[in-house]
Amino acid sequence: MSDIAATNPANETGIGTLTITQVGLVVRNIEQTARAFAAVFGIPVPSSNLTGSLDEAHTEYKGQPSEARARLAFIKAGQVSIELIEPIGGPSTWRDFLDEHGEGVHHIAFEIKGMNERITYLADKGVPLVQRGDYTGGCYAYLDGTSSLGVVLELLENYR
């Protein structure tokens, strides 16, 4: 940890962590990109899975329920996973990114505790909630930092 990180009292200020756990890449064709990463890194092709339906994931995009789903694949890269994301179905921050920017890094993710408090904290700092939902064992939120930070932040809270 650096001097800067060491001066951050985790769980007291900011979002309570400075440790990035995922770099999320939105792509058009996840099978194709997964094969390309496997070839470049000399690893097996990672498998992909579809995120839950609206009933399971309770996906909210800009405050409204959304049928948005995505195919996800993960490549473990030390502390950080590269998350490949192919948007499927309804409106989402993933789809918006693809439409506006093309393929690329959509977000950096942090594992936190206290989701609702962190969302309120970031909204107060000008980084508003854009999408949230549940997955088995946890929940996520995307905060739109594009105007102030140049990137979307994702918060992940695992209940275990």
Next chain:
Amino acid sequence: MSDIAATNPANETGIGTLTITQVGLVVRNIEQTARAFAAVFGIPVPSSNLTGSLDEAHTEYKGQPSEARARLAFIKAGQVSIELIEPIGGPSTWRDFLDEHGEGVHHIAFEIKGMNERITYLADKGVPLVQRGDYTGGCYAYLDGTSSLGVVLELLENYR
């Protein structure tokens, strides 16, 4: 490390590592973005520095010498640093990204050994060199993975 990472014989296949060390964000105004990150993360504002001149850095962009420079600031985030990059001067992969995509994550970086061999390996995999240069104690290369991986890769080789 995951099963996938564990099956990668480091230094034998791929680029010899699966550990991301930097996430590089191209921004228009580094002072402004550095202040925004500091506010969100509850840390001191990171200072920025100008990269070396052409004489010092031997910057090559698309095979030609370039007067390109950048202001850089680093935020240590666990294993990974968030690198803020404001393009200055001549043509560069940073400037191209800003012109084509606006602010956002330009690259993910890996620390490697054997720069020229890794560059040749990636070129053979369809990820060509786009920019390279030197810094005090090491050298870097950007490989254009946008068409196959959805993101630029940076290789860093530190001599010490």
